[in-house]
Amino acid sequence: xxxxxxxxxxxxxxxxxxxxxxxxxxxxxxxxxxxxxxxxxxxxxxxxxxxxxxxxxxxxxxxxxxxxxxxxxxxxxxxxxxxxxxxxxxxxxxxxxxxxxxxxxxxxxxxxxxxxxxxxxxxxxxxxxxxxxxxxxxxxxxxxxxxxxxxxxxxxxxxxxxxxxxxxxxxxxxxxxxxxxxxxxxxxxxxxxxxxxxxxxxxxxxxxxxxxxxxxxxxxxxxxxxxxxxxxxxxxxxxxxxxxxxxxxxxxxxxxxxxxxxxxxxxxxxxxxxxxxxxxxxxxxxxxxxxxxxxxxxxxxxxxxxxxxxxxxxxxxxxxxxxxxxxxxxxxxxxxxxxxxxxxxxxxxxxxxxxxxxxxxxxxxxxxxxxxxxxxxxxxxxxxxxxxxxxxxxxxxxxxxxxxxxxxxxxxxxxxxxxxxxxxxxxxxxxxxxxxxxxxxxxxxxxxxxxxxxxxxxxxxxxxxxxxxxxxxxxxxxxxxxxxxxxxxxxxxxxxxxxxxxxxxxxxxxxxxxxxxxxxxxxxxxxxxxxxxxxxxxxxxxxxxxxxxxxxxxxxxxxxxxxxxxxxxxxxxxxxxxxxxxxxxxxxxxxxxxxxxxxxxxxxxxxxxxxxxxxxxxxxxxxxxxxxxxxxxxxxxxxxxxxxxxxxxxxxxxxxxxxxxxxxxxxxxxxxxxxxxx
Amino acid sequence: xxxxxxxxxxxxxxxxxxxxxxxxxxxxxxxxxxxxxxxxxxxxxxxxxxxxxxxxxxxxxxxxxxxxxxxxxxxxxxxxxxxxxxxxx
Numbered sequence: 001x002x003x004x005x006x007x008x009x010x011x012x013x014x015x016x017x018x019x020x021x022x023x024x025x026x027x028x029x030x031x032x033x034x035x036x037x038x039x040x041x042x043x044x045x046x047x048x049x050x051x052x053x054x055x056x057x058x059x060x061x062x063x064x065x066x067x068x069x070x071x072x073x074x075x076x077x078x079x080x081x082x083x084x085x086x087x088x089x090x091x092x093x094x095x096x097x098x099x100x101x102x103x104x105x106x107x108x109x110x111x112x113x114x115x116x117x118x119x120x121x122x123x124x125x126x127x128x129x130x131x132x133x134x135x136x137x138x139x140x141x142x143x144x145x146x147x148x149x150x151x152x153x154x155x156x157x158x159x160x161x162x163x164x165x166x167x168x169x170x171x172x173x174x175x176x177x178x179x180x181x182x183x184x185x186x187x188x189x190x191x192x193x194x195x196x197x198x199x200x201x202x203x204x205x206x207x208x209x210x211x212x213x214x215x216x217x218x219x220x221x222x223x224x225x226x227x228x229x230x231x232x233x234x235x236x237x238x239x240x241x242x243x244x245x246x247x248x249x250x251x252x253x254x255x256x257x258x259x260x261x262x263x264x265x266x267x268x269x270x271x272x273x274x275x276x277x278x279x280x281x282x283x284x285x286x287x288x289x290x291x292x293x294x295x296x297x298x299x300x301x302x303x304x305x306x307x308x309x310x311x312x313x314x315x316x317x318x319x320x321x322x323x324x325x326x327x328x329x330x331x332x333x334x335x336x337x338x339x340x341x342x343x344x345x346x347x348x349x350x351x352x353x354x355x356x357x358x359x360x361x362x363x364x365x366x367x368x369x370x371x372x373x374x375x376x377x378x379x380x381x382x383x384x385x386x387x388x389x390x391x392x393x394x395x396x397x398x399x400x401x402x403x404x405x406x407x408x409x410x411x412x413x414x415x416x417x418x419x420x421x422x423x424x425x426x427x428x429x430x431x432x433x434x435x436x437x438x439x440x441x442x443x444x445x446x447x448x449x450x451x452x453x454x455x456x457x458x459x460x461x462x463x464x465x466x467x468x469x470x471x472x473x474x475x476x477x478x479x480x481x482x483x484x485x486x487x488x489x490x491x492x493x494x495x496x497x498x499x500x501x502x503x504x505x506x507x508x509x510x511x512x513x514x515x516x517x518x519x520x521x522x523x524x525x526x527x528x529x530x531x532x533x534x535x536x537x538x539x540x541x542x543x544x545x546x547x548x549x550x551x552x553x554x555x556x557x558x559x560x561x562x563x564x565x566x567x568x569x570x571x572x573x574x575x576x577x578x579x580x581x582x583x584x585x586x587x588x589x590x591x592x593x594x595x596x597x598x599x600x601x602x603x604x605x606x607x608x609x610x611x612x613x614x615x616x617x618x619x620x621x622x623x624x625x626x627x628x629x630x631x632x633x634x635x636x637x638x639x640x641x642x643x644x645x646x647x648x649x650x651x652x653x654x655x656x657x658x659x660x661x662x663x664x665x666x667x668x669x670x671x672x673x674x675x676x677x678x
Numbered sequence: 679x680x681x682x683x684x685x686x687x688x689x690x691x692x693x694x695x696x697x698x699x700x701x702x703x704x705x706x707x708x709x710x711x712x713x714x715x716x717x718x719x720x721x722x723x724x725x726x727x728x729x730x731x732x733x734x735x736x737x738x739x740x741x742x743x744x745x746x747x748x749x750x751x752x753x754x755x756x757x758x759x760x761x762x763x764x765x766x767x
Contacts, residue, residue, distance in 0.1 A: 177698035180725040187726045213726060220732035231694035232729070 101332045104306055106281075107571070108326035109292035112301030113344045114279030115337070118317040118330075119257040120310060130204035133195070141195050145202035148242035153182050155238070181235050187213070203243045210236040258319045262310045274298040279321040281328055283310050284568065295323075296607065299628030303328050305568050357638075358631035359389030365641045370616065372634050373431075373624040375602055379420050384627045392428035394624020395490070395550065395602040396421060398435055398474070408470060414477035419484055426485035431527070431550070431600075431624075432478050434471060436460050436492035455555075455564060460493020460529070465502055475510045479521045488525045490550055495534040500526075500545035530599075531555035536584045543595030551588060551620070553603025553611070557581055576605050577662040582614070582653055589619045600624050612636055613669045617649030639673045648672070680752045681742030688762035691734035694725075696763040701725045703758050709745025711755070722755070 133141055156175050181187065187209065194205035214229045214236070256278040263284045280295050280302040295302035301323030313319065313330055320329040320340045329336060362370045373394030374385055398414075422430045437459060464471040478489055491503050507526060514521045525547035530536060532555070539549070553576065558565050560580055563573045575581070592599040602624035605611030612623060612633060625633050648668040655661045686692060692700065704711045704722040711722030715737055720727030722741065733739055739759065743751040758764075 177694035177725065180698045180701055181694070184724050184726045186721070186724050213730065216730055217732050220730070 101336055102312065102330040104309055104328045104330070106303040106306035106309070106326045106328065107292075108302075108322060108324045109304050110280070110295035110300055110302035111324040112279075112299065113340065113347055114258060114301040114319075114321040114323070115340060115344065116256045116258045116278035116319060116321075117254070118260045118281075118313045118315055118319050119254060120313055120315045121259055121261040129201055130207070131201050132199050133201050134199075137201075138196055138199070141202040141205075142192055144243060145191055145195065145206060148202065148206075148239050149182055149188065151242045152235070152238045153179060155242075156182070177231060178235050178238075181232070182239075203240055206239055206243070207236065210239075258321055260310050260313050260319070274300050279303075279319070279323065281306060281309060281313075281319065281321060283307055296604075296626055296628070299626075305571070354631040354635050355388070358387075358634060360634070361391075362634040362637035364616070364637055365639065366643055368621065368642050370637045371600075371622045372630060372637065373429075373600065373602075373622070374627045374630060375624050376421070376627065379417060379424075381627055382421065382424055385630075388627060388630045390428075390627070390630055392486075393421065393425060393430040394600050394622065396430055396432045398433060399437065408473075411473045411477050414474060415480050418477055418481035418487075422481045422485035422487055429486045429488055431488040431490050432481075433490040433492055433529070433550075434461075434464060434474050434478070437463050455558065460531075461491050461499050461503065462493065465499065468506065471503075472506060472510055475507050476514065479507075479511055479514055479524060480519065482522055482524045483520060488527055488548065490527045490529060492529045492552075493531055493555075494528040494542065494546075495532045497538060497541050497545060500528055500542055504545060529555075530588055532559050533584070536560075536588055539588055539591040540595060543592065543597050546597065548597055549588065549592050549599045550624075551585070551599060551601040551603060551605075553585075553601055553605035556584060556603070560584055575658050576608075576611055576614070577658040577665065579653075579656060579658060579661060582618075582649070582661065585615070585618050585620070586649075586653060593619065598622060607633065609636055609673070610665050610669055613640065613645050613673065614649065614652075614665060616640060616642060617645035617647075617652075619646070636673060641672060644668075644672045679742055679744045680748040681740055682752050682756050683738055683740050684756045684759045686733045686735055686737050686739060686759060689735045691737065692728060692731065692759075694729065697725050697728040699763050700728050700755065700758060703755060704751070707743065707745070707747045707751035707754070709743040709748040709751045711741065711743045711751055713742075714740045 156178050190209045191202075191206045194200050194209055195202060198205070200208060210232055214232050217229045217232065255276055257276070258279040258281055259277055260281045261283070263282065277300050280300055282302070282304045283306050284304065292302060292304055301321050303321055303323055303326050305326075306328060309328065309330075317330055318332065318337075320327075320332050320337065322328070322340075329340075332340065362372045364370060371391040373392040374381075374390040375395040375397070376382075376385070376393055377397045377399070396418075418430075418432060458466065475489070478487060481487055489507065491500070494500055504526060507524070511521050511524075526545075527548035527550055528535060528542055528546040529550050529552045530539065531552040535542060536556070542549075554565060557563070557574055557576060557578070561573060561575065561578055563570050563575075565571070565574060589599055599620055600622035601615050601620050606615060606623040607625040607629045613636075615623065616637070623633060623637075645668075648665065652661050652664055655664060688696060700713075701723055712719050713722045713728060713731065714720070715731040715733050718731060720730055722728065722743075731737075731739070741752050741755050741759075743749075743755075745751070
């Protein structure tokens, strides 16, 4: 730890030098962000070293744009970088004579403090090369364009195939409209002519032509209808992606920037790099929207539900973000900033203390060991885990592995990825959850618009049982990886015994098949996610089919309380302190205990001080949290007394309203554990 | 030539999906089909054309067709718009 800490310091000063001569491309911008991110309760913010945080001067310089910040990174369409400084004198350009800061409060969804320059991300993030081509190139560019059209059509058609089982699925309807757009003669002809007559590159021509359509549509429309050009943008993006070699173009994000957006799609959120992004500030969404969950997982301070903030902020504005309280300050006064930076410095100190003890086991004050595992999405998170220490992987989400490819990955690719994680963690357990598409994730994966009621539709195990070939491929990859470590298989959205039996049958068959091929596949425990009230009520029966259970608290709360997560109109009804939730959790733990099946909680609840206390008090002794939260949760466990928490929950279970529960739990926990900051 | 006026009733209007339904329906007919909102006329068999009308709820369209099955075409398309595109949007 020590050696590493000093490396960090060295790295920091080297970085300072590097910053000064960052190349215009932004490529050599130093690896770590400056002190502007201090993730208070989020120890991964070790990345923002104390030295830097204390160095307020550096922050100041940075804020004035004197170091290579976003201004130098190559701009993308719509990102409108402003050259040079972004200090008070510059901002007064917009609000002349009024050096007033703009304070907004949204929903803090990923704790931590960040100070940085805004990067306003508009939906159109793909910029084509718009060069003039020579006559010789005309034919090949037309060919390239037509190829991109064919690829896009194939892609959409393939996605549509996946969905055709659905009756009247809105996704299918959207895809069919996109196919029609890609077959539209006037569009294809327009692009072709632009290449031939105006000598534009294929990408330049299609960008230009489609943009013209989009502009026409937007100019002709009133506010609400304007959003409807999203389909054209979607097609445009897809085509450009194929012209770029089929890869998803990533927005280039200046070091330490605060990303400001109207909305963030799950796949965009998945691409957010904590090494580069200082904070995330989003107009829409609630605490459990995918962007929020991802920000938390990556340890990036984030605030959502800020209404129209993205339209009030320009790229280059200085922002202060408090991902805990939900406060966002645009163009802060010097006084505000200095108070904020003081807070950041203190936060970093707490963080350091937590990280120092992270690798030690989590034993409560009264001597019970609690297993604290990690939730991960990609193997890229392994290095963080190594540093922070965990008792295993409580939830390896495999969706992003699918998402990144934009197509179904082959068994070999999956196997290789799982093997990597499984052997890195061995002998500690790795719980692999099979593909969980549906709800909001469904939309992102297939590039669809949201359906009316996705959470009650085809998702999780329902999707997989409708597409057994996808399930079988994944199961085979998981079973093969199990040969090399300690693997558990987890099934999402189980709501009946039949589903569990059907999966068991499939897993058994694949296991037999692999063994016949001579592979020594060990027995792999199969577990059910407990996310629906049905699963809670059936837990004793499910226990006959499942070897373990995993509580997905987010969905469980959502389904139990009938609250659509991410819908800002009802988001406030999403409530872990609701007496119904406490009872559900109690029933799960009691029933699982009776059947001698272990229960892990891998939802958001296990990443929150009070949530953890509730879970421990109810007897759920296996937690799985995002890597960034590991040290903090372990610290909390060590400061807890199980007997006290159990007594607290006995009383809480008798309370009729969530308000009483909340007040009681908070009061007790603050007394028992002594608050979050320690 | 046959033509008829119709009001867009589905909410929020003819975006990609209803436009697709319109174009598919129009393409089943042999007649040439044009649609207008105000003084903008577009090809009723081109989704880009129909989209460009930016026809919101409450806007009025004129559908006109020219060809052997023009009467059926106009009747069928008016019915589609009138039925709020089968409420499928």
